[in-house]
Amino acid sequence: MITPEFFDLEIYSVYKAISELIGEDAWKVVWRSGEILLNEIWEELGLEEVDVFEALRRLADYLKEAGYISEIRIKREGDVISYEMTEPVVARGAKRLIEEGLVPPHISTSLMFALLKRKGYVAEMIGEPEFLPDGRVVERWQLREM
Numbered sequence: 001m002i003t004p005e006f007f008d009l010e011i012y013s014v015y016k017a018i019s020e021l022i023g024e025d026a027w028k029v030v031w032r033s034g035e036i037l038l039n040e041i042w043e044e045l046g047l048e049e050v051d052v053f054e055a056l057r058r059l060a061d062y063l064k065e066a067g068y069i070s071e072i073r074i075k076r077e078g079d080v081i082s083y084e085m086t087e088p089v090v091a092r093g094a095k096r097l098i099e100e101g102l103v104p105p106h107i108s109t110s111l112m113f114a115l116l117k118r119k120g121y122v123a124e125m126i127g128e129p130e131f132l133p134d135g136r137v138v139e140r141w142q143l144r145e146m
Helices: 004-041 052-065 091-099 107-118
Strands: 071-077 080-086 121-125 136-145
Touching: 004 091, 004 107, 052 071, 052 107, 080 107, 107 121, 107 136
Parallel strands: none
Antiparallel strands: 071 080, 080 136, 121 136
16 A cells, blocks of 8 residues: 555655646646546546536545545535645645645646536636645635536
């Protein structure tokens, strides 16, 4: 079994290399990787037949069961979504990449954004993720229908 510490370092290294080699185009890798992952699990999770918020819940459960995150909360308030992750395995590396001015992996975020897009929504991140001392990472997204 791979350790969370190794996975975090590996993802940090890969995204640092991508950012150094292709600069801001690294964002294309972030968003495309979410689309590819979504395609891989779409049928397995039965995402076609459910509404967008049930689909988000299923993705959240999938990420938790996979060991990517210990807890996850998605709350909608009007057209803003609050996305709270507890102890995502890539948090340390993602924080370092942001501090270095490089593109972070946003593994779960890119997956959620790909789902929203496929269900007819567009989401944009509001500011940077907030890394809290207790291990939570909080993002806020602006949501609108396409």
